[in-house]
Amino acid sequence: MGFSQKMETANLPWNAIAQEPKATLRIGQAIKPGSPDDLHPSGPMVLLSAHSQGLSRSLRPGWQVDSKEYDVLIIGGGIIGLSTAMQLVHKYPGRLRVAVVEKEDHLATHQTGHNSGVIHSGIYYRPGSQKAAFCVGGARRLRQFCEENEIEFQQCGKTIVATNESELGRLETLYQRGVDNGVQGLELVGSERLNEIEPYVHGIKALWASQTGIIDYVKVASAYAFRFQQEGGDIYTGAAVHQISENDGSLAVTTLKGVLHAKHLINCAGLYADRVAEMTGELTNLRIIPFRGEYYTLRPESQYMVKGLIYPVPDPDFPFLGVHFTRNIHGQVEAGPNAVLALSREGYQKSDINLAECWGTVTYPGFWKMSARYWRTGMAEVHRSYSKGVFVRDLQKLIPGIQSQDLAAGGAGVRAQAVSKDGALLDDFSILQGRKAIHVLNAPSPGATSSLTIGEHIVGLADEAFRLGD
Numbered sequence: 001m002g003f004s005q006k007m008e009t010a011n012l013p014w015n016a017i018a019q020e021p022k023a024t025l026r027i028g029q030a031i032k033p034g035s036p037d038d039l040h041p042s043g044p045m046v047l048l049s050a051h052s053q054g055l056s057r058s059l060r061p062g063w064q065v066d067s068k069e070y071d072v073l074i075i076g077g078g079i080i081g082l083s084t085a086m087q088l089v090h091k092y093p094g095r096l097r098v099a100v101v102e103k104e105d106h107l108a109t110h111q112t113g114h115n116s117g118v119i120h121s122g123i124y125y126r127p128g129s130q131k132a133a134f135c136v137g138g139a140r141r142l143r144q145f146c147e148e149n150e151i152e153f154q155q156c157g158k159t160i161v162a163t164n165e166s167e168l169g170r171l172e173t174l175y176q177r178g179v180d181n182g183v184q185g186l187e188l189v190g191s192e193r194l195n196e197i198e199p200y201v202h203g204i205k206a207l208w209a210s211q212t213g214i215i216d217y218v219k220v221a222s223a224y225a226f227r228f229q230q231e232g233g234d235i236y237t238g239a240a241v242h243q244i245s246e247n248d249g250s251l252a253v254t255t256l257k258g259v260l261h262a263k264h265l266i267n268c269a270g271l272y273a274d275r276v277a278e279m280t281g282e283l284t285n286l287r288i289i290p291f292r293g294e295y296y297t298l299r300p301e302s303q304y305m306v307k308g309l310i311y312p313v314p315d316p317d318f319p320f321l322g323v324h325f326t327r328n329i330h331g332q333v334e335a336g337p338n339a340v341l342a343l344s345r346e347g348y349q350k351s352d353i354n355l356a357e358c359w360g361t362v363t364y365p366g367f368w369k370m371s372a373r374y375w376r377t378g379m380a381e382v383h384r385s386y387s388k389g390v391f392v393r394d395l396q397k398l399i400p401g402i403q404s405q406d407l408a409a410g411g412a413g414v415r416a417q418a419v420s421k422d423g424a425l426l427d428d429f430s431i432l433q434g435r436k437a438i439h440v441l442n443a444p445s446p447g448a449t450s451s452l453t454i455g456e457h458i459v460g461l462a463d464e465a466f467r468l469g470d
């Protein structure tokens, strides 16, 4: 399947399906909330300091938009929207009016600010898939971008550990996939070498990926935004888009701060990408289902047990990687994330319930087909989410010495996972090209690693579909 598919366009005008207002209900408080500032202490502030240096007149919460007209409007100020914005203005210096609209008061607040911070090397993905190509190339370009922009990253390497004989076949398949995808520095190692790399891990064999790294993606997104603004782009924050209509070839995009006009749109709205696509009248045949990933944090005195990144051999039928250990760029060690169905698209706590969004999920036929297919895995994930003992038992398969008292409650992230009408979890990235808009409909992990190559691809699509060069 190719990376971009021509959009199936509904025979509808650019209608105006308003986003449902949030009806968030909190019941109890079972897990400590995650916040991007916890995981990335210097995150969004970098961007605000860019603003305070006078680079942007638009990054100002409380500002009312003033009916400005743009050539391209990008909806969503996460890492993919910002990468696309940066590369678009760079390709057409001074020739395109481009803006990013973001509903939150800060950029990179959702998936970009709540992830594991791993620069994936490209092992897991089917050769020939979009994820494989964009991740391998994206990791290379990201490292180069970071060197040029003085953003810290570490190439700490990662082990994928087989803990019993039944996992050996899958481990070797992963090795072969990595090689086929062009990942450098892969090595299958025995238990002796594994214990040199990770002395506290128990495993009979492991795949050592020396190129895998760690980074703070909020800093990367901030750098993209900074460069975008330097080249003349505008960013509107606190400006949730809730209606899109077409009039005389121009699109009127109604935000909470007023109306902006654009010739073309790029939808990078992450957890709400399907909703934004609906606002434009596009039929996508899929729905974003939110999967929360919850983390524990190793207490400082227990962090010595993890040197780099330690992963299990993943379940080949499930698009998530299994709970693992990640030493992040700020020096903390996290364990997780799991993958449980979230009852709100931005539900970072178990207690977050959005009734309208739950209704949207349960009335989607694909949800029930997905549930029938994955109910066993889903129940196990929920059980582990509520039982620290079960979580610890799974972690002990990798590090037998880990005990419950080594772990403190950590943060959480919510993955935007697209599910098709037949209940399949979309395995690959999905970017659809409409007549006046491009929609990024499935960009889960390794979306942050791949942000530069995805952005470059979208610019190529926009160039062709919107005839930007004319």
Ligand SMILES: Cc1cc2nc3c(=O)[nH]c(=O)nc-3n(C[C@H](O)[C@H](O)[C@H](O)COP(=O)(O)OP(=O)(O)OC[C@H]3O[C@@H](n4cnc5c(N)ncnc54)[C@H](O)[C@@H]3O)c2cc1C
Residues within 6 Å of the ligand: 019, 075, 076, 077, 078, 079, 080, 081, 101, 102, 103, 104, 107, 108, 109, 110, 111, 112, 113, 114, 115, 116, 117, 118, 119, 120, 239, 240, 241, 242, 268, 269, 270, 271, 272, 273, 276, 293, 337, 412, 413, 414, 415, 416, 440, 443, 444, 445, 446, 447, 448, 449, 450
């Ligand atoms: C738990 C977890 C762990 C992960 N780990 C990794 C990892 O280690 N490595 C990796 O490469 N990837 C990882 N990922 C995936 C990665 O985080 C995503 O692929 C990437 O952040 C997607 O970026 P985005 O810009 O599409 O989405 P987002 O960062 O979610 O940005 C979308 C933006 O759109 C805005 N928006 C939504 N609706 C509207 C609207 N109506 N109007 C205006 N704005 C709107 C949102 O507020 C948001 O800021 C992980 C993800 C999660 C959740």
